[in-house]
Structures are given as C-alpha cells and as structure tokens.
Amino acid sequence: MKGVLVLFKRDLRVQDNPALALAATRGGAVLPVFVAEPEAWAQADASARQWRFVAESLAELRADLAALGAPLLVRRGEMVEVLATLCAAHNVGEIISTEETGNLWSYARDRRVAAWARGAGVVWTEVPQLGVQRRLRSRDGWAGGRQAMMRQGQVPVPRGLSGVVEDIGAIPDARDLALAFDPCPGRQKGGRAAGLASYASFLTERGQDYRRAMASPLDGALACSRLSPHLAWGTLSPREVLHGVAARRAELKGTKDGWLGSLRSFEARVAWRDHFMQKLETQPSIEIRCLHSAYEDLRPRTPDPARLRAWETGQTGIPFVDACMRSLVATGWLNFRMRAMLVSVASYHLWLDWRATGPHLARMFTDYEPGIHWPQMQMQSGTTGMNTIRIYNPVKQGQDQDPSGAFTLAWCPELREVPDAYLQTPWAWDGAGRLLGRRYPAPIVDVAEAARAARDRAFALRRGDRFHHEAAQIIRKHASRRDSGAGRHFVNDRAPRRPRNKAPNGQLDLGL
Numbered sequence: 001m002k003g004v005l006v007l008f009k010r011d012l013r014v015q016d017n018p019a020l021a022l023a024a025t026r027g028g029a030v031l032p033v034f035v036a037e038p039e040a041w042a043q044a045d046a047s048a049r050q051w052r053f054v055a056e057s058l059a060e061l062r063a064d065l066a067a068l069g070a071p072l073l074v075r076r077g078e079m080v081e082v083l084a085t086l087c088a089a090h091n092v093g094e095i096i097s098t099e100e101t102g103n104l105w106s107y108a109r110d111r112r113v114a115a116w117a118r119g120a121g122v123v124w125t126e127v128p129q130l131g132v133q134r135r136l137r138s139r140d141g142w143a144g145g146r147q148a149m150m151r152q153g154q155v156p157v158p159r160g161l162s163g164v165v166e167d168i169g170a171i172p173d174a175r176d177l178a179l180a181f182d183p184c185p186g187r188q189k190g191g192r193a194a195g196l197a198s199y200a201s202f203l204t205e206r207g208q209d210y211r212r213a214m215a216s217p218l219d220g221a222l223a224c225s226r227l228s229p230h231l232a233w234g235t236l237s238p239r240e241v242l243h244g245v246a247a248r249r250a251e252l253k254g255t256k257d258g259w260l261g262s263l264r265s266f267e268a269r270v271a272w273r274d275h276f277m278q279k280l281e282t283q284p285s286i287e288i289r290c291l292h293s294a295y296e297d298l299r300p301r302t303p304d305p306a307r308l309r310a311w312e313t314g315q316t317g318i319p320f321v322d323a324c325m326r327s328l329v330a331t332g333w334l335n336f337r338m339r340a341m342l343v344s345v346a347s348y349h350l351w352l353d354w355r356a357t358g359p360h361l362a363r364m365f366t367d368y369e370p371g372i373h374w375p376q377m378q379m380q381s382g383t384t385g386m387n388t389i390r391i392y393n394p395v396k397q398g399q400d401q402d403p404s405g406a407f408t409l410a411w412c413p414e415l416r417e418v419p420d421a422y423l424q425t426p427w428a429w430d431g432a433g434r435l436l437g438r439r440y441p442a443p444i445v446d447v448a449e450a451a452r453a454a455r456d457r458a459f460a461l462r463r464g465d466r467f468h469h470e471a472a473q474i475i476r477k478h479a480s481r482r483d484s485g486a487g488r489h490f491v492n493d494r495a496p497r498r499p500r501n502k503a504p505n506g507q508l509d510l511g512l
C-alpha cells in the first residue's frame with residue numbers, strides 16, 4: 001500500500017487538524033513533514049522572531065506526533081525537491097495538506113508543487129482551512145457557511161499512525177535560514193502548551209475586561225487574548241477556540257459582569273480573521289496592488305528614506321507613535337488600535353506608501369498572517385475604495401489610550417522630564433529646546449498640518465462616477481454581508497451605534 005505524506009504549513013497541531021485526520025483514514029504509512037524553505041524565509045515579510053515561534057511549535061508538534069507513532073520529519077530545502085525525495089524514498093502516492101492563504105511567494109510555490117505532483121503521478125489533496133473558501137464565487141451566504149463550519153464538531157486526533165523509518169532531521173535555527181539579527185526579548189513563546197495557557201487564562205481571568213481594555217496598548221496587552229501567533233501558525237484551531245468560548249458563555253449565562261459582552265466581542269474578532277483572510281484568498285494581488293486603482297499612484301512608490309527609517313525605529317518625534325513602534329519591536333505584538341494608528345500615521349502624516357511600510361510591520365509581528373495583514377494595511381491606508389478614510393490623531397490617541405503616560409514613558413524614557421500635560425506634545429512645552437533634537441527627536445512633521453494635507457489629497461480622488469463605479473464592484477466582491485444569524489459577527493462593536501434594523505439581510509456592511 002502506498003504511503004501518505006502530511007505536509008504541515010500553518011497548522012502546527014494534531015488536534016482538529018483535518019489534513020492529519022484524513023491521512024489517518026487512508027490506512028497506509030503516514031509521513032508528517034515540515035519543510036523549512038530558505039527562500040520563504042528570505043522574503044521581505046519574514047523574520048527570525050516568527051521562525052523562532054515556529055521552531056518552538058515544531059518541537060512540540062514533533063513530540064505529539066511521535067506519541068501517535070509517526071514523528072515529524074523536518075527538512076531544510078526547496079519544497080519540490082524535498083517532496084520528490086521523500087515521495088520516491090517511501091513510495092508515497094498522496095500528499096495531504098490544509099489550504100494555505102499565504103503571500104504571493106507561497107502562492108507561486110504551491111503552483112510549482114501542483115505542477116510537479118501532476119507530473120510525478122502523486123495526488124495532492126488540499127483540505128479547506130477553517131472558514132476560508134477557495135475559488136469562492138460570491139460573498140453572498142459566505143458568513144452563514146463559515147458559521148456552519150465553525151459549529152461542526154472538531155475532527156478527532158488519530159488514535160495512532162504507522163510511521164516510517166527515516167532520519168527525523170534537526171529543527172533549523174534562525175542562523176541556518178540566514179535570518180537577520182532580530183532581538184525580541186518580549187516575544188510570545190511558540191508551541192501548543194503556551195497557546196493553551198494563554199487561552200485558559202483569557203477565558204477564566206484576563207478576558208473579563210476585554211471589550212473595554214482592548215483599545216489601550218497597556219491594558220490590552222493583558223486583556224486581549226494574545227492568541228494571534230497561535231492562530232497564525234495553527235498551534236490552536238479557530239474552531240476549538242470558538243467551541244471553548246461557546247461553552248464558557250453557556251456557563252456564564254445570565255451574568256452581568258462584563259464577561260458575556262467581552263466574549264461576544266472576541267468571537268466577532270475571530271470571525272473578522274476569516275473575513276479578512278477571504279479577501280486575500282479571493283484576490284492575492286491585494287499584497288502588491290491597491291484594491292482601488294485610483295490610489296495606485298497616490299503616494300510615491302519610492303518612500304522618503306529618512307521618514308521611513310524614523311517610523312521604523314520609533315524616532316519620529318511623535319511620542320505615542322514612537323512608544324508603540326518601540327514596544328512592537330521589543331515584544332512582537334501590539335493591539336489592533338495601535339497597529340491601525342501606526343499605519344495611519346505612516347500612510348497619511350508621513351505620506352509613505354503601504355507597500356514600503358507593510359514589510360517592516362510584517363517582520364515585527366510574531367503573528368504575521370498575510371490574509372489579515374495586507375487587507376488591513378490597505379484599509380488603514382485608505383486604498384480600498386470601500387472603507388471610509390480614517391486618519392488617527394496620534395496626539396489624541398496618546399491622551400485617550402495612555403492617560404497616565406505610563407506606556408509612553410516606559411518606551412520613551414527620554415521624555416521623563418516633560419510635564420504630564422505636554423507628554424504627547426513635547427514641542428509645545430517651553431523647555432522643548434533642551435530636549436528636542438538632542439535626546440529626543442523634534443517631530444518630523446507638523447501633526448495637524450500633515451493630516452490636513454493628506455485628507456485633502458486622499459478625498460480629492462473619491463470624486464467622479466468612475467471612482468464610484470469601481471468602488472461598487474469592490475464592495476460586491478469583498479464586503480461582508482449580514483447573512484441571517486451570522487451578521488452580528490461582522491459588525492464593529494466599538495463603532496458608534498447605528499439604529500437597529502438599518503441593515504436587512506443580504507445588505508452589504510462597509511463598516512469593518
């Protein structure tokens with residue numbers, strides 16, 4: 001009987017893993033494989049912090065698979081060469097993997113794998129990622145379909161696997177993959193055990209204040225689930241996460257202490273994950289081209305290098321922006337609101353193209369997920385044509401989200417001597433001459449003036465029938481619908497409330 005190779009990518013778990021479960025039903029030998037592809041890790045969006053998270057996750061996955069009878073084989077090399085060698089050596093007739101919604105590089109690699117498999121007479125079976133549909137024709141009914149999938153039972157862990165005799169291979173370290181120096185002392189630890197620990201503490205302790213605290217970079221670090229790298233690399237399945245939340249909600253039924261609202265907000269965000277990933281799955285060019293063509297040449301494609309560098313290193317002279325960037329660089333994580341603000345400042349105040357700033361953020365995120373990242377980069381840069389233009393005021397954000405100044409001062413200790421009232425605007429303080437341009441940079445733009453100029457330039461493009469015609473097409477293709485029963489997962493529960501029943505079933509929701 002021919003063997004089956006299970007190719008692990010962003011699904012580093014044995015629990016609720018449809019690819020592994022399917023392989024186990026084939027009845028022959030099973031080869032679980034992960035390929036560390038140097039070319040993938042040489043891409044502009046990859047970083048050592050991400051790899052270290054993956055390497056830790058692989059070590060646990062290897063142990064879990066070994067307990068089932070087939071330890072994980074890890075190979076460093078080009079995907080087709082590795083697969084060809086293993087398939088020939090072990091009489092493999094089928095490769096099974098979950099569908100990956102990756103970057104353009106992985107999309108091209110998958111096409112190479114598919115071409116090779118056809119030629120080699122090997123069947124490549126890809127099973128759907130939970131919630132994201134390949135070759136989707138229309139968004140109508142998508143949300144309901146996703147919800148049905150999430151409600152289904154989890155696929156069981158195979159009772160046992162019959163492995164093969166083969167060198168399991170060492171898990172490479174960042175140097176083996178030629179990854180650049182990337183210190184990240186506060187990085188989240190990889191592996192399912194760490195993911196389960198975060199999940200448990202979120203559900204039983206940390207999550208109660210989630211809805212209120214998520215917008216603050218300091219409180220949000222504790223109150224947010226912190227599951228993003230685990231969902232991105234698949235050490236936890238979104239379905240198992242949602243099942244646990246549903247059970248917890250049932251337990252809390254009738255309580256009025258904030259828990260239920262917080263858990264509903266969390267469920268909505270896990271649904272957004274699929275909503276955004278579906279956009280990139282449907283249109284992979286979102287990584288490199290503005291969704292609305294009117295914006296293609298809005299900003300210079302070659303960014304101002306001094307502005308880009310100042311933004312990347314937290315040296316813009318705008319305290320809250322610098323604090324957020326420095327925190328991200330050191331920890332690999334930032335809450336949603338502050339990610340959006342960093343992009344907004346880069347794209348509007350600093351007038352940098354999102355294609356120049358997106359790779360840096362991707363590298364800094366341990367949880368880099370192309371399907372969330374690129375649609376969000378465009379949305380926060382105002383290039384989708386389907387979302388309202390939102391320009392964050394970084395001074396106001398600092399005052400609102402860090403009222404005590406503790407977060408700003410923790411990451412910008414140079415500002416310690418600045419009186420509280422001027423912490424977010426040190427340039428307005430009469431002692432500024434002693435500090436700015438010496439120990440802390442003077443702001444590289446006038447915040448209010450830069451925002452005004454950007455708003456005028458961005459809105460000027462939104463006029464005329466041609467603009468609106470294309471925008472309508474984009475909305476049809478990508479906007480969420482309020483499918484009956486599923487709609488509440490796709491609303492922004494932090495946006496100002498709209499009157500009820502304004503959006504009948506099937507209506508497009510542009511507010512995400």
Ligand SMILES: Cc1cc2nc3c(=O)[nH]c(=O)nc-3n(C[C@H](O)[C@H](O)[C@H](O)COP(=O)(O)OP(=O)(O)OC[C@H]3O[C@@H](n4cnc5c(N)ncnc54)[C@H](O)[C@@H]3O)c2cc1C
Pocket residue numbers: 214224225226227228229231232266269270271272273274276334335336337339340343365367368369370372373376377380
């Ligand atoms: C410019 C930009 C880039 C982003 N890039 C990424 C990325 O590469 N990877 C990533 O996981 N998230 C990304 N996000 C979304 C969001 O900021 C993070 O998912 C969140 O901060 C992760 O922390 P958490 O797990 O504690 O989130 P929680 O608030 O606890 O949310 C739970 C889960 O829901 C999903 N989620 C939360 N917010 C969003 C959102 N706005 N859109 C889609 N899914 C969401 C994530 O999977 C998250 O883990 C990006 C946001 C912006 C504005």
